[in-house]
Amino acid sequence: MISLVKLSFLKKGYIVVKRMEFELKEGEKAVQNIAREFAEKEVLPRAAEIDRKGKFPSDIAKRMAELKLFGLPFPEKYGGASATMMSYVLAVEELSRASASIGFLSSAGLITMFPILYAGSEWQKEEYLRPLCSGEKLGAFALTEPTAGSDPVSIDTTAVHESEEYVLTGRKAFITNAAVADIYVVFAYTDKSKKKDGMSAFIVEKGTKGFSFTKMEDMMGMRGCIVGGLAFSDCRVPEENRLGSEGDGFRIALATLDRDRIAMSSIGVGIAQACLDASKKYSKERKQFSQPIASFQAVQFMLADMATGVEAARLLTYKAAYLADKSERITKEASMAKLYASEVAQRAATNAVQIHGGYGCTKECPAERYFRDARILSIAVGTSEIQRMVIAREVLKRDAQ
Numbered sequence: 454m455i456s457l458v459k460l461s462f463l464k465k466g467y468i469v470v471k472r473m474e475f476e477l478k479e480g481e482k483a484v485q486n487i488a489r490e491f492a493e494k495e496v497l498p499r500a501a502e503i504d505r506k507g508k509f510p511s512d513i514a515k516r517m518a519e520l521k522l523f524g525l526p527f528p529e530k531y532g533g534a535s536a537t538m539m540s541y542v543l544a545v546e547e548l549s550r551a552s553a554s555i556g557f558l559s560s561a562g563l564i565t566m567f568p569i570l571y572a573g574s575e576w577q578k579e580e581y582l583r584p585l586c587s588g589e590k591l592g593a594f595a596l597t598e599p600t601a602g603s604d605p606v607s608i609d610t611t612a613v614h615e616s617e618e619y620v621l622t623g624r625k626a627f628i629t630n631a632a633v634a635d636i637y638v639v640f641a642y643t644d645k646s647k648k649k650d651g652m653s654a655f656i657v658e659k660g661t662k663g664f665s666f667t668k669m670e671d672m673m674g675m676r677g678c679i680v681g682g683l684a685f686s687d688c689r690v691p692e693e694n695r696l697g698s699e700g701d702g703f704r705i706a707l708a709t710l711d712r713d714r715i716a717m718s719s720i721g722v723g724i725a726q727a728c729l730d731a732s733k734k735y736s737k738e739r740k741q742f743s744q745p746i747a748s749f750q751a752v753q754f755m756l757a758d759m760a761t762g763v764e765a766a767r768l769l770t771y772k773a774a775y776l777a778d779k780s781e782r783i784t785k786e787a788s789m790a791k792l793y794a795s796e797v798a799q800r801a802a803t804n805a806v807q808i809h810g811g812y813g814c815t816k817e818c819p820a821e822r823y824f825r826d827a828r829i830l831s832i833a834v835g836t837s838e839i840q841r842m843v844i845a846r847e848v849l850k851r852d853a854q
């Protein structure tokens with residue numbers, strides 16, 4: 454049972470305490486169990502190898518498809534599981550506890566499917582959302598460019614309308630699932646003079662003439678995910694592949710990032726929980742000064758901080774998912790969860806390495822992998838600085854928060 458207390462400060466000066474109580478539904482518990490069993494039996498034994506090889510684990514992606522893990526929070530009508538966002542975060546936490554790369558792979562699915570659900574036509578949902586939900590095809594979300602990361606309004610990619618096609622020209626950078634994905638949601642300007650109101654989104658299929666892949670990155674963490682660049686040169690995309698209307702792109706991107714930030718926070722919770730699990734076990738086994746290192750207060754305090762961080766990050770993540778399930782605005786809550794869980798995961802990973810001592814600095818020790826994976830979280834899907842800017846903007850514009 455989870456209980457959140459929300460304080461609302463009314464203009465008259467009264468403080469009203471609204472108690473929001475919610476319990477995991479039977480279906481959510483079932484999803485959590487399926488994800489946990491899969492993660493423990495099939496992902497965890499492969500986690501170190503996935504990290505070491507830095508190759509896309511296609512066999513694991515295939516199993517995730519069989520278990521319907523890709524399309525979890527998407528309608529059954531399009532091949533999804535019609536599960537709640539809460540179910541989705543529970544599943545991503547379990548996957549990430551075993552291997553953050555696999556949690557990240559799941560979030561790359563969400564970030565591609567959501568724009569199609571949110572803004573796609575019925576034809577686009579049948580043609581593109583359905584195979585993404587089933588896991589038959591993989592997706593990628595392409596917003597970032599070599600010269601535009603935190604400031605996506607400064608992208609240079611253009612889409613020129615010519616008869617019944619759009620001609621895409623430009624480059625994208627740091628795209629998760631680059632080259633392994635089949636379906637790409639690509640952001641480009643149809644009218645740059647209108648700034649963000651002139652940005653549009655397009656579905657581009659792998660193999661489209663004029664669409665190629667550039668540099669694949671050798672990332673420090675989440676190494677089971679392929680991250681690389683895309684190039685568009687005289688790439689002709691049918692008009693019917695535009696998502697929504699011309700000028701809807703920025704709005705689609707922001708709504709999608711809100712959702713994906715919840716996914717990133719569940720990855721953070723999963724990594725932090727893994728750090729706590731490993732640190733508890735090791736500190737009880739490792740002896741120095743003739744006693745388990747868990748008997749030293751300095752080590753106990755690190756464990757206490759980790760456990761507290763995991764719980765707090767989990768509650769923020771659940772709250773954001775809960776609000777998403779109620780179709781409420783989640784911009785502030787998703788950014789808070791993402792910011793906090795990223796930082797909790799990094800602190801937990803630093804302390805996990807510390808508790809494991811010299812062994813913690815070796816590639817043999819899982820804490821070393823947690824440390825590198827956690828570092829990615831405060832950069833991908835908007836840096837911590839950008840999350841703070843979003844939160845501050847939301848807090849300042851809303852009287853009651």
Ligand SMILES: Cc1cc2nc3c(=O)[nH]c(=O)nc-3n(C[C@H](O)[C@H](O)[C@H](O)COP(=O)(O)OP(=O)(O)OC[C@H]3O[C@@H](n4cnc5c(N)ncnc54)[C@H](O)[C@@H]3O)c2cc1C
Pocket residue numbers: 593594595596597601602603604626627628629630672675680829832833834835836837838839
């Ligand atoms: C593993 C990984 C996967 C990714 N996958 C995708 C993907 O699938 N699709 C996609 O589109 N992108 C993806 N990205 C890109 C990611 O979203 C960007 O890296 C991120 O938004 C930051 O942009 P940047 O790297 O250009 O950094 P920059 O924007 O250059 O930022 C550099 C530093 O400056 C700070 N900074 C910038 N502006 C401000 C400001 N106004 N105030 C204060 N500080 C500021 C930043 O916080 C950061 O610390 C991925 C990145 C990584 C690492």
